[in-house]
Amino acid sequence: MAFTRATGKHRAPSRLTRRSARAAGVAALATTGVIGSLASPAAAADSGSPKATETGLTRTIALNATLAEQIEAQARxxxxxxxxxxxxxAEAAAAAKAKAEKAKAKARAKAEAERKAEARAKEIREEKARAARAAERTRLNAFHLPVAGSYVTTGYKSGGALWSSGSHSGVDFRAASGSSVVAVGAxxxxxxxxxxxxxxxxxxRMADGTYTQYGHLSSIGVSVGQSVTSGQQIGLSGSTGNSTGPHLHFEARTTPEYGSDMDPVGYLRSHGVNV
Incomplete structure (x- = not known):
């Protein structure tokens, strides 16, 4: 029985058709970045292979070069x-660092200014304290009249029958009875x-080793051994003892005993008192 085959059906592809299909596949691979030279050496050696112009390899190589340039440009x-x-x-970091350094410098300057201000304030406080101490020493060491605002009514070494020695061993200050009598010094x-x-x-007994006496008092406001400051009240004036009327008898001595007297007015003046 004879078999017949319909024309064009079930026919195996010719060699040329297969080679054309393979070349088209290579071109397609080249357009996606696959180099056309990856084709099989056996295929390349085939003397029956179509020319490059027939397979489209020239176009593939050109496309591949363009893609490489694009990639290089993109990389750049x-x-x-x-x-x-x-x-x-880097610029932002440098700016931040400069800003931080400026802030630190400002903080250091502020701290230094505060330190100097505090040091100056301390100096002022110390100066005031020294001045206050000096003023207190001056006050304590300053001498006063034994009766404020008074004056001498009977001078030193005045003669007369009123004194057993024949002369006045001190001076008399005018003072109404009950007037405040103060220590002339500490x-x-x-x-x-x-x-x-x-x-x-x-x-x-005065701070400088001399002695002062206050007589004819109506009352005494201190006791033996007590320390007194300059200008402190120690009693009230009167007319007790050998006296003809209220006044204050004041003496300056080199010892606590009678007979060691010295000029009371000169003594007070030597200590800055205006008598």
Missing amino acids: AQEQRAEAVAKAE GTVVEAGWGGAYGNNIVL
């Missing part, structure tokens, strides 16, 4: 962008009580 652009970003970040009480002709009297 990315590199430039990375450099720009790095530069911007000292210590070495006698406080009845003194015979002196009546109620007080004797002070």
Whole structure:
């Protein structure tokens, strides 16, 4: 029985058709980045292979070169962008560092100014304290009249029958009975009580080693051993003892005993008192 085959059906592809299909596949691979030279060596050696112009390889190579240039351009652009970003970040970091340094410098300057201000304030406080201490020393060491605002009514060494020695061993200050009598300077009480002709009297040992006496007092306000400051009230004036009327008898001595007297006016003046 004879078989017949329809024309054009079930026919195996010719060699030329197969080669054309393979070339088209290579071209397609080349357009996606696959190099056309990856074709099989056996295929390349086939003397019956079609020419490049027939397979489209020239077009593939050109497309591949263009793609490489695009990739290179894209890489350069990315590199430039990375450099720009790095530069911007470096500039921002430098600016931040400069700002931080400026803030630190400002803080240091402020701290230094505060330190200097505090040091100056401390100096001022110390100066005021020194001045206050000096003023207090001056006050304590300053001498005063034994009766404020008074004056001498009977001078030193005045003669007359009123004094057993024949002369006045001190000076008399005018003072109404009950007037405040103060220590002429800082000292210590070495006698406080009845003194015979002196009546109620007080004797002070002064800070400079001399002695002062206050006589004819109506009352005594201190006791032996007590320390007194300059200008401190120690008693009240009167007319006790050998006296013809209220006044204050004042003496300056080199010892606490009678007979060691010195000029009371000169003594007070030597200590800055206006008598």
